[in-house]
Amino acid sequence: xxxxxxxxxxxxxxxxxxxxxxxxxxxxxxxxxxxxxxxxxxxxxxxxxxxxxxxxxxxxxxxxxxxxxxxxxxxxxxxxxxxxxxxxxxxxxxxxxxxxxxxxxxxxxxxxxxxxxxxxxxxxxxxxxxxxxxxxxxxxxxxxxxxxxxxxxxxxxxxxxxxxxxxxxxxxxxxxxxxxxxxxxxxxxxxxxxxxxxxxxxxxxxxxxxxxxxxxxxxxxxxxxxxxxxxxxxxxxxxxxxxxxxxxxxxxxxxxxxxxxxxxxxxxxxxxxxxxxxxxxxxxxxxxxxxxxxxxxxxxxxxxxxxxxxxxxxxxxxxxxxxxxxxxxxxxxxxxxx
Amino acid sequence: xxxxxxxxxxxxxxxxxxxxxxxxxxxxxxxxxxxxxxxxxxxxxxxxxxxxxxxxxxxxxxxxxxxxxxxxxxxxxxxxxxxxxxxxxxxxxxxxxxxxxxxxxxxxxxxxxxxxxxxxxxxxxxxxxxxxxxxxxxxxxxxxxxxxxxxxxxxxxxxxxxxxxxxxxxxxxxxxxxxxxxxxxxxxxxxxxxxxxxxxxxxxxxxxxxxxxxxxxxxxxxxxxxxxxxxxxxxxxxxxxxxxxxxxxxxxxxxxxxxxxxxxxxxxxxxxxxxxxxxxxxxxxxxxxxxxxxxxxxxxxxxxxxxxxxxxxxxxxxxxxxxxxxxxxxxxxxxxxx
DNA sequence: CTGAAAGCGCTTACAG
DNA sequence: CTGAAAGCGCTTACAG
Numbered sequence: 001x002x003x004x005x006x007x008x009x010x011x012x013x014x015x016x017x018x019x020x021x022x023x024x025x026x027x028x029x030x031x032x033x034x035x036x037x038x039x040x041x042x043x044x045x046x047x048x049x050x051x052x053x054x055x056x057x058x059x060x061x062x063x064x065x066x067x068x069x070x071x072x073x074x075x076x077x078x079x080x081x082x083x084x085x086x087x088x089x090x091x092x093x094x095x096x097x098x099x100x101x102x103x104x105x106x107x108x109x110x111x112x113x114x115x116x117x118x119x120x121x122x123x124x125x126x127x128x129x130x131x132x133x134x135x136x137x138x139x140x141x142x143x144x145x146x147x148x149x150x151x152x153x154x155x156x157x158x159x160x161x162x163x164x165x166x167x168x169x170x171x172x173x174x175x176x177x178x179x180x181x182x183x184x185x186x187x188x189x190x191x192x193x194x195x196x197x198x199x200x201x202x203x204x205x206x207x208x209x210x211x212x213x214x215x216x217x218x219x220x221x222x223x224x225x226x227x228x229x230x231x232x233x234x235x236x237x238x239x240x241x242x243x244x245x246x247x248x249x250x251x252x253x254x255x256x257x258x259x260x261x262x263x264x265x266x267x268x269x270x271x272x273x274x275x276x277x278x279x280x281x282x283x284x285x286x287x288x289x290x291x292x293x294x295x296x297x298x299x300x301x302x303x304x305x306x307x308x309x310x311x312x313x314x315x316x317x318x319x320x321x322x323x324x325x326x327x328x329x330x331x332x333x334x335x336x337x338x
Numbered sequence: 339x340x341x342x343x344x345x346x347x348x349x350x351x352x353x354x355x356x357x358x359x360x361x362x363x364x365x366x367x368x369x370x371x372x373x374x375x376x377x378x379x380x381x382x383x384x385x386x387x388x389x390x391x392x393x394x395x396x397x398x399x400x401x402x403x404x405x406x407x408x409x410x411x412x413x414x415x416x417x418x419x420x421x422x423x424x425x426x427x428x429x430x431x432x433x434x435x436x437x438x439x440x441x442x443x444x445x446x447x448x449x450x451x452x453x454x455x456x457x458x459x460x461x462x463x464x465x466x467x468x469x470x471x472x473x474x475x476x477x478x479x480x481x482x483x484x485x486x487x488x489x490x491x492x493x494x495x496x497x498x499x500x501x502x503x504x505x506x507x508x509x510x511x512x513x514x515x516x517x518x519x520x521x522x523x524x525x526x527x528x529x530x531x532x533x534x535x536x537x538x539x540x541x542x543x544x545x546x547x548x549x550x551x552x553x554x555x556x557x558x559x560x561x562x563x564x565x566x567x568x569x570x571x572x573x574x575x576x577x578x579x580x581x582x583x584x585x586x587x588x589x590x591x592x593x594x595x596x597x598x599x600x601x602x603x604x605x606x607x608x609x610x611x612x613x614x615x616x617x618x619x620x621x622x623x624x625x626x627x628x629x630x631x632x633x634x635x636x637x638x639x640x641x642x643x644x645x646x647x648x649x650x651x652x653x654x655x656x657x658x659x660x661x662x663x664x665x666x667x668x669x670x671x672x673x674x675x676x
Numbered sequence: 677c678t679g680a681a682a683g684c685g686c687t688t689a690c691a692g
Numbered sequence: 693c694t695g696a697a698a699g700c701g702c703t704t705a706c707a708g
Contacts, residue, residue: 001475003701014679019703028677043473049387049396049452050701053684058387060430060451068416071409078406081433085444090451092398093431095419106423113398113428114387135381137339218611245583249614252590259591273556276587341685352695357687366693388685391700679708684701692695 002042010038022046052114060090061298062110064103066122068095070216071241071269072287076121076143079291087299089116096123104129111136117298119143124188139301139309141294145188146312150337153297154312155290159189162283162317163196166265167237169281169322171200175235175263177208179228181247182239183216193239214243221246229256238266265321274320281321289330290315310337340380348376360384390452398428399636400448402441404460406433408554409579409607410625414459414481417629425637427454434461442467449474455636457481462526477639477647479632483526484650488675491639492650493632497527500621500655501534504603505575507619507660509538513573513601515546517566519585520577521554531577552581559584567594576604603659612658619659627668628653648675 004022008015011034021027021035038044052058061084065073081091092113096103103123110118117139123130125147133140133149140152147154170178180197183190194211201207210231214220221243228236229250238244244266251258258264258280265281274282293313300306313332318324342360346353349372359365359373376382390396399422403411419429430451434440441461448456455477461468463485471478471487478490485492508516518535521528532549539545548569552558559581566574567588576582582604589596596602596618603619612620631651638644651670656662 001701005701015702016680016704017678019701020678023703026677031677045446045450047452047701048450050391050684051703053388053391053686053701054703056684063431068412068419070412074406074408074412077431078433081406081431085432085447090430090432090447092428093401093415093419094423094428095416108383109423109428112383112386114385219614222611222614246611246614248586248590249611252586252596255593255595257590257593273560273584273587276557276560276584339685343685353686354688354696355694357685358694361687364693369693385685388700389687391685391702392687394700677708679706681704681706683703686700688698690695690697692693 001047002044003047004044007035007038007042007044010042011035057116058114059088060092060113060115061117061119061302062092062094062113062115064094064096064106064110064118064120064123066096066098066103068093068097072285073121075269075287076291076294079288080119080295083292083295083299089299100124100127100129103127104132107133107136111138117141117302119294119298120145122187122189125149139298141298143290143294150310153301153310155294155297155332156312156314157285157290158314158316159283160192160196160199162319163193163237163239164200165196165322166281166283166319167197167200170235170237170263170265171204171207173263176206177210177231177233177235179224179231179233179236180209180211180239181214181221181224181228181236181243182211183214183243185213190239197237214240216240216242218242218246218249221248222250225250226254229254229262233262235263235265238264241267241269244268268320270320279321281319284318284320286315286317286330289332293332308336311335312337339385340382341385342382345373345376345380345382348380349373395454396452397426398430398451398453399455399457399640400430400432400451400453402432402434402444402448402456402458402461404434404436404441406431406435410623411459413607413625414629414632417626418457418633421630421633421637427637438462438465438467441465442470445471445474449476455479455640457632457636458483460525460527463487477636479636481628481632488648491635491648493628493635493670494650494652495623495628496652496654497621498530498534498537500657501531501575501577502538503534503660504619504621504657505535505538508573508575508601508603509542509545511601514544515548515569515571515573517562517569517571517574518547518549518577519552519559519562519566519574519581520549521552521581523551528577535575552578554578554580556580556584556587559586560588563588564592567592567600571600573601573603576602579605579607582606608658617659619657622656622658624653624655624668627670631670646674649673650675 004015004018008018048059094106119141121143142152142154182194185191212224214224225247238247268282312335315332342353342356346356386397432444457479459481480490480492520532523529550562552562563585576585606620650673653670
C-alpha cells in the first residue's frame with residue numbers, strides 16, 4: 001500500500017499537495033498531471049482510517065441489532081447500507097441476539113471502533129446499562145423501540161394502530177372468533193401488536209379472541225394454528241412473518257384452505273406476492289423507509305448538527321387488502337421533544 | 339473522548355506506560371493502580387482505529403455480499419460476526435445486489451477502509467475486474483463461488499452432490515415425472531443445483547424432468563408450481579427457499595396436499611421445523627458452518643500467515659429425511675492447491 | 677498555488 | 693520498570 005509520502009516523492013511535490021489534490025482542491029495544472037500519474041503508477045489507494053484520525057472521524061457507523069438473522073433485520077440493514085455507502089460511510093454490523101448484556105457491551109465495542117454514529121435496532125430502554133447511551137458523544141438513533149434519552153432520536157412504526165385497523169376490518173366483515181398468534185410479550189413490538197388487537201375488540205363484546213403465545217419460530221406458528229383452528233376460530237391473525245409460515249404449513253397439512261375455510265392475515269414481506277394473495281390482509285412493514293430514514297437522519301446529525309435532537313419519527317405500515325396508499329407510508333409523523 | 343495523553347497526565351506517568359498497561363504488560367503495582375483510577379475517572383475508552391494506524395491493522399474485516407437481504411446471507415453474516423467479534427474484529431458489511439460493477443467498486447471501497455481481510459460471498463470470478471483481487475494485500479476468502487486466484491481461499495457447499503442424491507432418492511421411490519423450479523442460470527450456485535438434477539436422471543431414461551426457471555421471488559415459485567403441477571408432475575423440487583414459499587402458497591390455494599398428492603422437496607432453513615415436516619426431503623445448508631469456517635480461516639491468515647493459501651474447503655449439506663448425520667457436515671473436504 | 681511543520685491517538689525500539 | 697522520541701498516513705493552519 002503506497003502512502004501519500006511515496007506519491008509525493010514520485011510526483012516531485014510535497015505531501016500537502018497530494019492531500020489537497022485528493023481532496024479536490026485546484027493545483028497548478030502540471031502538478032495535477034504529475035500527481036495523477038504518480039497515483040496511477042503506484043496504484044495508490046487512500047487510507048480512510050488515517051484520514052479520519054486527524055479530524056476525529058472514521059466514516060463508519062455502528063449498526064447494533066437484536067437478531068441479525070430475522071427477515072426484517074436484513075431489509076433494514078440493506079436499506080441503511082445503501083444510503084450510508086452512497087455517502088461514503090461504511091457499516092459496522094454487530095448483533096446481540098436478544099441478550100441485554102451483550103447489547104450493552106457491544107455499544108462500548110462499537111464506540112471503541114470510533115464509529116461516527118450509532119443505530120440501535122430493537123433494544124429496550126429499560127435494560128440495565130442502556131442508560132449509558134446518554135453519555136455517548138456521537139449521534140444515536142433507536143429503531144423500533146422508543147427511547148427517552150435527550151440525545152437519542154427514535155424511529156418507530158405504528159404497529160399498534162395497524163393491527164387495530166386490521167382487526168377492526170375483520171370484525172366489520174363479520175368474524176366472531178379471531179385467533180391470534182403473538183410473539184413473546186417481553187418484546188416491545190410484540191406488546192404493541194397485541195395491544196392493537198385488544199383496542200380493536202374493546203367495543204365488541206360479541207367478538208371472541210383466542211390467543212396463542214409463540215416464540216417467533218415456525219414450529220410455534222404451526223402449533224398455534226393447530227390449537228386455534230381446533231377451537232373453531234373463523235379468522236387467524238399471525239403477528240410475525242416466520243410464525244405465519246408455520247401456520248401456513250399447518251393449514252396445508254390439515255387441508256384448511258385459506259380464504260375459503262379460514263380468513264388468514266399476518267405480517268409479511270411481499271416482493272410482489274400481493275397480487276397473488278389479494279383476498280388476504282397482510283401488514284407490510286416499511287422496512288426500506290425506516291432504514292432509509294435512520295440513515296439519513298444519522299447523516300444529518302453527523303454532518304450538520306441537526307435540530308430537534310431527540311425527536312420521534314413514526315411510520316405507518318401498509319395493509320395490503322385495505323386499499324392503503326402506498327405513498328402514505330413515506331411520510332412519518334414527527335414528534336419533537338419540547 | 340479522553341485520550342491516552344490525558345490519562346497519562348492524570349496518573350502522573352508517561353503515555354508509553356499507559357499504552358503498556360492497556361496492552362497487558364506488567365508495571366509497578368502502584369503505577370497500575372494510579373492508571374486504573376485515572377482511566378475510571380476520565381471514562382477513557384481506547385481508540386482501536388488509532389491503535390491500528392501504527393501497526394497497520396484496523397481490526398475490521400470486510401464482508402461483501404451479493405444480496406444482503408437473502409435468507410442465507412443473514413445466517414452467514416451472523417455466524418461470521420460471532421466468530422469475528424469474539425476475536426475483537428468488527429465486520430464492515432457491504433452489498434452489491436447482483437451487480438458485478440458494484441462488486442468490483444466495493445472491493446476498493448473496503449480496502450480504503452483498511453480492512454484486515456475480506457470475505458466475498460457469491461461473486462463470480464469471471465466478472466470483469468474481479469481479477470484484481472489478486473493484487474489485494476490482505477487475505478481474501480471467496481464463499482459459495484470458486485476462485486482460481488492463488489491468494490484466495492474458497493469455501494463451497496456441495497450443492498450439486500446434494501441435489502443429485504435427493505433426486506436419486508425420489509427416483510428410487512418410484513417418481514417418474516419430476517418438476518424442478520430452478521434459479522437463473524447466470525448464478526454459479528443455480529447452475530450447480532440444476533447440474534445435480536441432470537446427473538441424477540442421466541441413467542434413468544424413464545424419468546421425465548420438467549424445469550421452470552424462476553427468479554428467486556415468491557411469485558415465481560407460485561407460478562412455477564402452477565405450471566409444473568398442471569403438467570402432472572408427481573414430485574416437485576424447488577432449488578431455493580424463497581421460491582419454495584411461493585410454491586407452498588400455490589399448493590394451498592389449489593388444494594394440492596403436500597406428501598399426499600405431491601412429493602415436495604426444497605432448500606430450507608429449518609429452525610426445528612424438521613420434525614413437523616418429516617415426510618418431506620429438505621436440503622439444509624450448513625450456513626453456520628461455512629460462515630464460521632470463513633471467519634476462522636480468515637483469522638488464521640491474518641494472524642499466523644496460514645499455510646496452503648488458495649485451498650478450497652467443501653462442505654456437505656444436510657438432507658433432512660435421508661437420515662444424514664448432523665455431524666458429518668462439520669468436516670469439510672479440503673483441497674490444497676498443489 | 678505550495679512547502680514545512682505540527683498534530684490526530686496510539687505503539688515501540690532505545691536508553692536509562 | 694519507564695520516559696522521551698519517532699513514527700503510522702493523513703490534514704491543515706501558517707508562511708511564503
